[in-house]
Amino acid sequence: xxxxxxxxxxxxxxxxxxxxxxxxxxxxxxxxxxxxxxxxxxxxxxxxxxxxxxxxxxxxxxxxxxxxxxxxxxxxxxxxxxxxxxxxxxxxxxxxxxxxxxxxxxxxxxxxxxxxxxxxxxxxxxxxxxxxxxxxxxxxxxxxxxxxxxxxxxxxxxxxxxxxxxxxxxxxxxxxxxxxxxxxxxxxxxxxxxxxxxxxxxxxxxxxxxxxxxxxxxxxxxxxxxxxxxxxxxxxxxxxxxxxxx
Amino acid sequence: xxxxxxxxxxxxxxxxxxxxxxxxxxxxxxxxxxxxxxxxxxxxxxxxxxxxxxxxxxxxxxxxxxxxxxxxxxxxxxxxxxxxxxxxxxxxxxxxxxxxxxxxxxxxxxxxxxxxxxxxxxxxxxxxxxxxxxxxxxxxxxxxxxxxxxxxxxxxxxxxxxxxxxxxxxxxxxxxxxxxxxxxxxxxxxxxxxxxxxxxxxxxxxxxxxxxxxxxxxxxxxxxxxxxxxxxxxxxxxxxxxxxxxxxxxxxxxxxxxxxxxxxxxxxxxxxxxxxxxxxxxxxxxxxxxxxxxxxxxxxxxxxxxxxxxxxxxxxxxxxxxxxxxxxxxxxxxx
Numbered sequence: 001x002x003x004x005x006x007x008x009x010x011x012x013x014x015x016x017x018x019x020x021x022x023x024x025x026x027x028x029x030x031x032x033x034x035x036x037x038x039x040x041x042x043x044x045x046x047x048x049x050x051x052x053x054x055x056x057x058x059x060x061x062x063x064x065x066x067x068x069x070x071x072x073x074x075x076x077x078x079x080x081x082x083x084x085x086x087x088x089x090x091x092x093x094x095x096x097x098x099x100x101x102x103x104x105x106x107x108x109x110x111x112x113x114x115x116x117x118x119x120x121x122x123x124x125x126x127x128x129x130x131x132x133x134x135x136x137x138x139x140x141x142x143x144x145x146x147x148x149x150x151x152x153x154x155x156x157x158x159x160x161x162x163x164x165x166x167x168x169x170x171x172x173x174x175x176x177x178x179x180x181x182x183x184x185x186x187x188x189x190x191x192x193x194x195x196x197x198x199x200x201x202x203x204x205x206x207x208x209x210x211x212x213x214x215x216x217x218x219x220x221x222x223x224x225x226x227x228x229x230x231x232x233x234x235x236x237x238x239x240x241x242x243x244x245x246x
Numbered sequence: 247x248x249x250x251x252x253x254x255x256x257x258x259x260x261x262x263x264x265x266x267x268x269x270x271x272x273x274x275x276x277x278x279x280x281x282x283x284x285x286x287x288x289x290x291x292x293x294x295x296x297x298x299x300x301x302x303x304x305x306x307x308x309x310x311x312x313x314x315x316x317x318x319x320x321x322x323x324x325x326x327x328x329x330x331x332x333x334x335x336x337x338x339x340x341x342x343x344x345x346x347x348x349x350x351x352x353x354x355x356x357x358x359x360x361x362x363x364x365x366x367x368x369x370x371x372x373x374x375x376x377x378x379x380x381x382x383x384x385x386x387x388x389x390x391x392x393x394x395x396x397x398x399x400x401x402x403x404x405x406x407x408x409x410x411x412x413x414x415x416x417x418x419x420x421x422x423x424x425x426x427x428x429x430x431x432x433x434x435x436x437x438x439x440x441x442x443x444x445x446x447x448x449x450x451x452x453x454x455x456x457x458x459x460x461x462x463x464x465x466x467x468x469x470x471x472x473x474x475x476x477x478x479x480x481x482x483x484x485x486x487x488x489x490x491x492x493x494x495x496x497x498x499x500x501x502x503x504x505x506x507x508x509x510x511x512x513x514x515x516x517x518x519x520x521x522x523x524x525x526x527x528x529x530x531x532x533x534x535x536x537x538x539x540x541x542x543x544x545x546x547x548x549x550x551x552x553x554x555x556x557x558x559x560x561x562x563x564x565x566x567x568x569x570x571x572x573x574x575x576x577x578x579x580x581x
Contacts, residue, residue, distance in 0.1 A: 093524040
């Protein structure tokens with residue numbers, strides 16, 4: 001079986017500065033790979049090359065042997081890679097249904113005119129959220145009235161609803177309290193159970209060990225090492241993040 | 247149990263606060279009615295002339311405020327509407343005058359199209375400045391406010407362009423089933439804007455843009471195009487205001503929209519919009535415009551010095567903001 005995602009020899013140069021020198025890894029269906037690394041290690045640059053925001057100077061990204069490099073962010077998204085940013089990109093004043101469908105809203109014709117189909121969109125949002133184990137308190141209320149964990153769930157629901165095969169999450173627990181961090185960890189496990197591949201960016205060690213099937217440590221633009229959580233410990237990961245060699 | 251009761255309590259207060267502008271409108275109508283009964287023994291509310299006068303004043307405000315509501319919901323502002331309106335008014339009058347005294351309805355139609363196009367041009371420039379050059383809308387539209395004002399005055403030769411045309415005069419001063427045409431025009435446009443904002447994908451994107459521009463951008467919406475369309479809508483409804491002015495008074499005036507600008511902005515905010523965007527409705531703006539019109543006409547009717555209207559409208563704006571803030575506090579407390 002071929003891997004879900006193959007990242008092959010990515011390199012990115014900004015002017016004279018080589019932010020990413022050589023990054024290669026693979027990811028399987030239902031697997032969660034954590035990209036760990038200090039600030040400036042190249043984590044964000046790598047995921048931006050995967051999601052199509054940056055074009056690599058060298059190397060390429062394949063989703064199920066389909067070459068994604070060279071495509072626009074929209075094309076990468078419709079191929080099945082969804083990125084969830086730290087700020088979640090939610091519209092706080094709209095209900096969960098409209099957030100789920102933002103940019104692809106459903107309409108019904110009435111008297112020949114298209115009207116937003118709020119009811120169907122709300123029901124769909126409640127359904128997808130339920131499959132993630134989250135009960136939406138009031139489907140008609142704007143999402144600003146929801147908790148941090150619930151809001152994260154909406155962003156994840158959006159990925160699931162649009163049949164993402166791979167979800168990239170950038171520091172999903174950074175702005176959350178402890179109970180909500182646990183909620184997000186539970187969401188990641190449910191996503192994996194659905195066969196979705198996950199790339200998680202984090203430098204929070206407890207999160208890394210709770211979520212990862214494999215940990216890939218980046219330091220100064222190269223892969224400093226790759227470990228399974230069971231065969232390593234905090235100390236070793238930190239040492240690799242600081243740039244010690246294997 | 248207690249929690250449920252409390253939620254019911256807050257949601258009651260919340261719906262009361264949401265309806266405050268309706269209540270306020272009813273309150274000031276009641277005030278002027280009682281005043282009129284006591285002072286003159288006559289009715290204020292139940293005279294067709296009074297109602298029509300209020301309706302026409304409200305329509306003038308509304309025509310500038312409708313498109314502006316969409317712009318404000320998206321988190322921007324459009325000051326140039328004062329002179330998109332004035333420019334359209336002058337262009338229409340000039341075209342009709344150029345065609346001579348016997349100009350038929352075809353000329354009036356042509357003039358209307360030319361006037362609206364001139365307003366739309368201002369909207370395109372606004373949208374381009376904001377979307378492509380990232381100029382803050384307050385500054386950008388303050389710039390086009392000046393440019394459109396100057397151009398309108400230059401082509402009008404610095405004077406009011408009076409016209410003699412029976413079609414135009416009838417369009418501005420007749421009634422349909424007792425409703426003044428300016429009111430009918432404003433209401434039809436209000437209905438269209440309400441539909442666009444509340445029921446279309448474009449409207450949903452407008453709200454999202456006001457709350458978090460990144461959400462719309464990452465959803466794959468062409469934000470630049472969206473902004474340009476918003477400013478063109480705003481300029482066009484203002485242009486309709488200029489059109490109605492020219493037809494009502496048989497004159498094109500560059501300054502016709504200027505005294506209405508701040509009332510239009512006020513109507514949008516009284517209607518529940520927020521300066522930071524993401525909030526506001528057309529229904530709210532309609533009520534806001536009527537509140538201002540009732541105050542204006544009511545004070546004149548009561549024989550008070552007309553200057554009191556500035557004081558009264560100013561106070562209403564402040565009340566509107568205070569109500570809005572307390573609403574946020576209640577919702578915030580709940581969450």
